[in-house]
Amino acid sequence: MFDKAWSTIRSWATSSRKMEIHGIRVTFRSTKERDLAEWEPILHKWLPRFEEVGWLDGLSAIHIDSSRIHGKRAVGQYQPLFSYISVSPRPYDREEVLIHEMVHHAHYENVGVFSEGTLLSSWDKRDQTAFMKEVSSYAGENPYESVAEFATGYILGEEYDDSIREKYDRLDGPDGLDTLREAEDL
Numbered sequence: 001m002f003d004k005a006w007s008t009i010r011s012w013a014t015s016s017r018k019m020e021i022h023g024i025r026v027t028f029r030s031t032k033e034r035d036l037a038e039w040e041p042i043l044h045k046w047l048p049r050f051e052e053v054g055w056l057d058g059l060s061a062i063h064i065d066s067s068r069i070h071g072k073r074a075v076g077q078y079q080p081l082f083s084y085i086s087v088s089p090r091p092y093d094r095e096e097v098l099i100h101e102m103v104h105h106a107h108y109e110n111v112g113v114f115s116e117g118t119l120l121s122s123w124d125k126r127d128q129t130a131f132m133k134e135v136s137s138y139a140g141e142n143p144y145e146s147v148a149e150f151a152t153g154y155i156l157g158e159e160y161d162d163s164i165r166e167k168y169d170r171l172d173g174p175d176g177l178d179t180l181r182e183a184e185d186l
């Protein structure tokens with residue numbers, strides 16, 4: 001009973017929006033309208049840059065909507081079957097989350113949806129350790145996270161050993177990192 005009342009009250013307070021930003025369908029759903037105002041400039045800044053390097057190709061939508069993210073602590077997710085990105089209305093760092101999920105999209109465009117076996121065959125224990133040590137502990141999770149974590153850090157100005165870049169290229173990580181990194185430097 002209480003649950004039902006609570007969800008009714010919540011639904012009154014939830015705002016939903018649909019829009020198009022730089023040619024991409026964007027939906028928004030949150031209890032705080034202000035979250036959209038925080039996200040908009042980030043999307044206006046990054047979508048043209050992603051387009052320049054071809055990363056918007058094949059992207060079906062961006063959903064700013066926690067109900068489209070599985071996993072309790074996750075703040076973003078890429079859905080490769082339907083080629084959409086979901087991000088939390090209020091993650092710890094919007095740019096980082098958006099770039100991370102966009103890398104997943106561009107990477108899947110390169111390697112295909114059912115690519116895990118192939119990727120795992122070119123990602124061994126030593127690669128895993130190197131990504132964990134040089135990039136982040138999450139980068140050691142699987143080859144997809146290696147690619148996403150390295151690219152996100154690199155675009156945002158982190159310095160990494162050349163050997164990590166070689167591993168990234170071997171995993172078919174998307175091109176355009178230097179263009180995106182330079183755009184962020186300006």
Ligand SMILES: [Zn+2]
Binds near residue numbers: 100104144145
């Ligand atoms: Zn990820």
